Amino acid sequence: MDLPIFYDQREEWNNALLLYDAALKEINTKLEILNNEFKLDHQYNPIEHITSRIKTPQSIAKKLRHNGRELTIENIIKYINDVAGIRIICSFTSDIYRIADLISKQSDIKVLKIKDYITSPKENGYTSYHMIVSIPVFLSNRTVDTKVEIQIRTIAMDFWASLEHKIYYKFEGNAPEHIKKELKECSEIVAYLDQKMLSLNEELRQCNPNHEEKYQKELVENYRNVVAESFGTIVEEEEVYSPNDQKVSQAANKKKKVNRKGRKRFIFGVM
Numbered sequence: 001m002d003l004p005i006f007y008d009q010r011e012e013w014n015n016a017l018l019l020y021d022a023a024l025k026e027i028n029t030k031l032e033i034l035n036n037e038f039k040l041d042h043q044y045n046p047i048e049h050i051t052s053r054i055k056t057p058q059s060i061a062k063k064l065r066h067n068g069r070e071l072t073i074e075n076i077i078k079y080i081n082d083v084a085g086i087r088i089i090c091s092f093t094s095d096i097y098r099i100a101d102l103i104s105k106q107s108d109i110k111v112l113k114i115k116d117y118i119t120s121p122k123e124n125g126y127t128s129y130h131m132i133v134s135i136p137v138f139l140s141n142r143t144v145d146t147k148v149e150i151q152i153r154t155i156a157m158d159f160w161a162s163l164e165h166k167i168y169y170k171f172e173g174n175a176p177e178h179i180k181k182e183l184k185e186c187s188e189i190v191a192y193l194d195q196k197m198l199s200l201n202e203e204l205r206q207c208n209p210n211h212e213e214k215y216q217k218e219l220v221e222n223y224r225n226v227v228a229e230s231f232g233t234i235v236e237e238e239e240v241y242s243p244n245d246q247k248v249s250q251a252a253n254k255k256k257k258v259n260r261k262g263r264k265r266f267i268f269g270v271m
Contacts, residue, residue: 012073017054020084022137023146024052027086030109034102046095048155052086081113081132082149089158092198093118096129096152103131103150110134112147124180125187126161128153156190 028050035047060080061071069075076083090096096118104111113132121127129152134145153161164183167175175183 009073016073016077016083019137019144019146020054020148023135023148024054024084024086026135026137027109027133027148027150028052030103030106031086031088031099034099046090046099048089048091050086050088052084055080055083055085077147081147084146084148086148086150087158088150088152090152090154092201093154093194094198096154099152100129100131103133108136110145121187121191124164125184126164127157127187127191128161154194156193160187160190 031047031050035045039045060076060083063080064071064075067079069079088099090099100114103109111131111133113130115130117126117128117130131150131152132147133150134147136143137146160183163186167179167183171179
């Protein structure tokens with residue numbers, strides 16, 4: 001991925017791309033682990049799918065020009081917070097806040113900024129949950145905290161945003177008023193649909209309480225807490241066999257083989 005031809009700091013840009021790409025991989029891995037753990041514990045998958053991208057040089061240049069800033073690597077890193085972006089698509093609005101909470105609790109992720117367009121939608125009807133976070137990227141000679149924008153939406157929100165994005169570019173940001181009005185009405189329908197689906201899901205969960213299952217999960221969780229301590233530790237072997245111990249062990253194994261052979265003959269009537 002190259003910057004526009006008039007820009008000549010390509011080596012510096014490639015180094016920046018390395019960091020942004022590494023940051024995306026780090027967060028993607030974390031999300032995959034969290035999703036798999038949640039599915040194992042709750043038999044439910046809160047994440048429908050995840051996409052990631054690095055902003056195109058043309059979009060970066062356009063955004064900097066729009067803000068009246070010169071196209072430099074320093075300005076890109078400092079002022080463009082969504083060069084590296086991840087989009088998480090969920091089933092329900094409750095999943096959005098659950099996933100955001102899980103991300104914020106990661107010890108090496110720092111939440112820099114949050115924009116909640118669900119509780120406070122944009123004027124055009126856009127709804128989503130945005131997080132600007134930084135994550136350390138470990139290189140051979142240094143560690144660099146790198147920014148990533150995370151957008152979390154429901155399937156319905158993503159459908160609306162995708163349509164609005166296409167219309168925006170088709171009319172270059174100047175869509176007719178009646179189309180803007182209808183888009184706003186569609187966003188209200190989307191919000192109503194999300195709320196209805198969430199209410200239906202909650203009602204289904206309440207109709208099927210399983211206290212025994214809850215008790216079993218508590219036992220499993222207690223067991224995991226005990227076992228987890230062993231994953232990152234080494235226990236030295238306490239028993240060291242001497243040559244005599246080895247001979248005794250070999251003799252015992254030989255005797256077992258003879259006994260098994262005898263039983264086999266007896267079973268097949270060959271004794």
